[in-house]
Amino acid sequence: MYAAQNNKLHSHLPSFGIPKLIKFCYIITALLLYSCGDAKTDNTTKTQTTDNQTETTTAPETKDKTILCFGDSITAGYGLDDTNDAYPGILQQTIDSLNLGYTVINSGVSGETTAGGKSRIDWVIKQKPTVFLLELGANDGLRGVPVSETRANLQAIINVVKTKSPETKIVLAGMQLPPNMGATYTTEFKTVFSDLATENNIAFIPFILEDVGGIASLNQGDGIHPNVKGHKLVANTVWDVLGPLVM
Structure with a gap:
């Protein structure tokens, strides 16, 4: 990915105001420098998260309907005091x-x-979830990974899910980048997600940070990871697509 939200959830076409885009550019750059300079912390986080996933996998299977959220720090709930707020x-x-x-499984x-x-x-994918939510790509964009490589990796993940768990419904979450990454790159990056959703005939969330990205009051101090309030809006955006699949 409510107290202050209507049960009927809404989504909007993704867009950034110019001032927000400029501010978001500086935030993205700062985050990239932070990510590159703290590899040890990243490794520790991955180890801890993998341990959590192992616990989930080995727990008794009491429900046969699961939604597996497979993603990065947005899914993991980076920076939150309680990851249940993600x-x-x-x-x-x-x-x-x-x-x-x-049962929702957090595999971020x-x-x-x-x-x-x-x-x-x-x-x-050995867990064979009922729904598989794929939320990856933001860190590729931050590092300037070739769009063709991001596309190939996402397609490979989708292929594995379709092959090893053919009954699983797939939802692809789209991501967008600020213009400081270059107009050509940002356009191609954004298009990758919609193209993959169409080509694979899977459900699609155009922009998982819709109405959250670049808005200071909805993000943590780093300016890019959603805070508790921001995650509630992310959950709304996800539910707008996920809800019809599970209702």
Whole structure:
């Protein structure tokens, strides 16, 4: 990925105001420098998250309907005091309130790239989820990874899910970048997600940070990771597409 939200959730076409885009550019640059300068922290986070995933995998299977959120720090709930406040946890609250009987599994890893996701999908998909939400690509964009490589990795992940868990419904979450990455790159990057969704005939969230990205009051001090309030809006955006699949 409510107290202040209507049960009927809304989505909007993704857009940034110019002032927000400029501010978001500086934030993205700062985050990239931070990510590159703290590799040890990233590795620690990945280890801790993997441990959590192992616990989830080995836990008794009491429900046969699951929604697996496979992503990066946005999914993992980076920087939150309680990771249940991240959008997957909020989705679980909504599902429970509607007595839908799904378990939401948070399989987010902070700092994860599409290449990293590709390397762990074979293990993760053994859980054979009912719904697989794919939220990866932002860190590729921050590092300037060739769009063709991001596209190939995302397609490889989708292929594994379709092959090893053919009954699983796939939802692809789109990501966008600020213009300081270059007009050509940002346009191609944005298009990758919509193209993959169309080519694979899977559900699509145009921009998972819709109405959150670049808005200071909805993000943490780093200016890019959603705070608790921001994650509630992310959950709304996700639910608008996910809801019809599980209702």
